[in-house]
Every structure is written in C-alpha cells, then in structure tokens.
Amino acid sequence: MNLFYHPTVSETDTEIVFSKKESRHIGKVLRKQVGDQLHITNGKGFLFEVKLQLVTPKQCVANILTVNKKEPLPYKLHLAVAPTKLNDRYEWFLEKATEIGINEITPVICDHSERKVIKPERYEKILQSAMKQSLKTYLPKLNETVPFSEFIEKQQGFYDNTCIAHCEETKKQSLKSIVKPSQDTLICIGPEGDFSQAEIDRALQHGFEPVSLGNSRLRTETAAVVACHSVAFINEV
Numbered sequence: 001m002n003l004f005y006h007p008t009v010s011e012t013d014t015e016i017v018f019s020k021k022e023s024r025h026i027g028k029v030l031r032k033q034v035g036d037q038l039h040i041t042n043g044k045g046f047l048f049e050v051k052l053q054l055v056t057p058k059q060c061v062a063n064i065l066t067v068n069k070k071e072p073l074p075y076k077l078h079l080a081v082a083p084t085k086l087n088d089r090y091e092w093f094l095e096k097a098t099e100i101g102i103n104e105i106t107p108v109i110c111d112h113s114e115r116k117v118i119k120p121e122r123y124e125k126i127l128q129s130a131m132k133q134s135l136k137t138y139l140p141k142l143n144e145t146v147p148f149s150e151f152i153e154k155q156q157g158f159y160d161n162t163c164i165a166h167c168e169e170t171k172k173q174s175l176k177s178i179v180k181p182s183q184d185t186l187i188c189i190g191p192e193g194d195f196s197q198a199e200i201d202r203a204l205q206h207g208f209e210p211v212s213l214g215n216s217r218l219r220t221e222t223a224a225v226v227a228c229h230s231v232a233f234i235n236e237v
Contacts, residue, residue: 001039001135002030002038002039002132003039003040003041003131003132003133003135004018004022004026004038004039004040004041004132005040005041005042005043005128005131005132005139006018006022006040006041006042006048007042007043007139008042009040009042009046009048009064010042010046011046011067011069013064014063014064015061015062015063015064016040016048016050016061016062016063016064017059017060017061018059018060018061018062020058020059022060023055023056023057023058023059023060024057024058026038026052026055026060027055027056027057027060028057032052032055032060033052033055034052034053034054034055035051035052036051036052037049037050037051037052037065038050038051038052038062040062041131041132041136041137043128043131043137043138043139044137044138044139045069045070045071045072045137045138046067046068046069046070046137047067047068047069047070047137048064048066048067049064049065049066049067050062050063050064050065051063051065070137070138072138073101073103073138073235074181074182074235075181075182075183075184075185075231075235076103076104076159076184076185077101077102077103077104077184077185077187077228077231077232078102078103078104078105078106078159078184078185078186078187079097079102079104079105079106079186079187079188079189079224079227079228080105080106080107080108080148080151080186080187080188080189081093081105081106081107081108081188081189081220081221081224082107082108082109082110082113082148082189082190082191082220083107083109083113083115083116083118083145083191084115084191084192084219084220084221085114085115085191085192087115087118087119089219089220089221090107090115090118090123090220090221091122091123091126092221093220093221093224093225094123094126094127094130095126095129095130096130096225096228097140097224097225097228098126098127098130098131098134098136098140099130099133099134099136100225100228100229100232101136101228101232102140102228103138103140103141104140104141104143105140105141105142105143106143106144106145106146106151107143107145107146108145108146108147108148108151108188109145109146109147109148110148110190110191110195110196110199111148111195111196111198111199112190112191112192112193112194112195112196113191113193114191114192114193115191116145117145118145120142120144120145123142124142127139127140127142148188148190148195148199149199149202151188152188152202152203152206152208153206155186155206156206156207158184158186159183159184159185159186160180160183160184160185161178161179161183161184161185161186161209162185162186162206162207162208162209163175163178163179163185163186163187163188163208163209163210163211164187164188164195164200164203164204164208164209164210164211165187165188165189165190165210165211165212165213165223165227166190166194166195166200166210167194167217168194168197168200170210171210172210172211172212173209173210173211173212174211174212175187175211175212175213175227175230175231176230176234178209178211179230179231179234180234181234181235182235185231187211187227187231188203188208189220189223189224189227190220191220192219192220213226213227213230214226
C-alpha cells in the first residue's frame with residue numbers, strides 16, 4: 001500500500017486535489033490511472049481511501065470514498081535531542097523514531113553542542129517520508145530549536161516522567177524502572193560531548209530524573225532511538 005500525505009485535507013471534505021509534484025509522482029512514477037484507489041493521511045490520525053477522477057502530470061483529483069480515524073499512541077513521548085555534528089545521523093534518528101512511534105521532537109542546543117543550526121524544512125520532509133513509509137497516520141511535531149537551559153524551565157507539570165539521559169558516573173535509574181504504560185514521558189539526550197555538569201545540575205533542580213539507557217556508551221542518535229524503542233516496548237500489551 002502506498003500512503004500519501006496531504007496536510008490540508010479534512011474529514012468533512014469530499015474531494016482531494018494533489019499538488020503538481022504529487023500529481024507527477026502519481027501519474028508518471030506510479031503510473032496510476034483514473035479509477036485507481038489511493039490511501040491518504042493528513043498526519044492528524046485520519047486515513048482516507050480515495051478514487052482518482054483526473055490524472056495528468058500537472059494535477060490529479062480524487063473523490064474521497066471512506067474516512068477512518070486511527071487510534072493514537074497510548075502514551076505521549078517527547079524527545080529533546082541535541083543536533084549531531086553530522087547532520088545525517090540526526091536525520092536517521094528522526095526517521096527511525098517516526099517509524100517506531102513518537103509524538104514530539106525538540107532539537108536542543110547544549111553547552112557542548114558542535115552543531116547549532118538546523119534546517120527544519122529538511123527535517124520535516126524526513127518525518128513526512130518516514131510516516132508514509134511506515135504507514136502511520138500521525139506526523140510527529142517538530143518544535144523550534146531552543147537552548148537546553150531555556151527548554152527545561154518550561155516543561156514542569158506537563159509529563160508523568162521528565163528524564164535526562166547522561167553519561168556521568170552518578171546514581172541513575174534504568175528507564176524501564178521509571179516509565180509505566182500509558183504515561184506521558186519527556187526524555188532529554190545530549191550532544192556528542194554529553195551534557196555539561198551545569199546542565200545536568202540544572203535539570204535535576206527542575207525535577208528531571210537521571211536515567212540510564214543501558215551499560216553501553218551510545219552515540220546521541222543511537223541513545224535517542226533506544227529511548228524511543230524502550231518506551232514503545234514498555235507500552236506493548
């Protein structure tokens with residue numbers, strides 16, 4: 001099944017008009033014809049089954065046959081992850097986290113960050129592509145890049161669990177001992193040089209729990225994917 005993304009379609013619409021780029025993909029690449037059926041999502045949980053009524057390289061039009069609302073994840077997961085020095089590693093994280101299941105992502109700039117500028121348009125395309133490839137109907141929310149110190153001050157009271165994963169040899173709990181099924185969780189992952197001690201102390205002062213993601217020392221993007229999968233695994237029933 002091919003899944004298409006159309007962010008503006010709503011459950012009350014009866015017709016979908018595709019962009020020129022999508023129309024060319026439908027007609028030229030996939031060689032779809034009038035009468036063929038497609039599946040569309042708006043990234044808000046809705047799955048539309050449509051039938052093509054017009055197919056040209058510049059515009060495709062389809063009638064909506066059915067509309068279904070898919071159940072969201074039974075939990076909310078927000079990962080605040082520092083951008084990696086190599087941009088493709090962060091894009092890999094975005095792709096895999098979307099495939100596994102995540103609600104929200106915030107790039108955070110830390111004291112040891114080597115990359116402080118990102119391209120949100122590029123990241124959005126990665127998220128959309130991963131959503132379509134994994135046949136999901138919810139598009140993760142990508143927040144604006146923010147300094148870590150500013151970020152942690154605004155998160156109190158919104159989650160059942162607020163965690164910071166760092167590499168310092170201090171007392172930490174395993175993530176699985178903190179997170180329970182159906183809980184809302186925020187996990188912070190630092191850059192290649194880890195969080196600074198000042199950042200860790202400040203997070204603890206704001207009620208963040210220090211957590212371990214296992215015995216191995218993980219890269220930033222690996223730690224983020226491990227955290228994402230761990231929360232998903234805890235919520236399997």
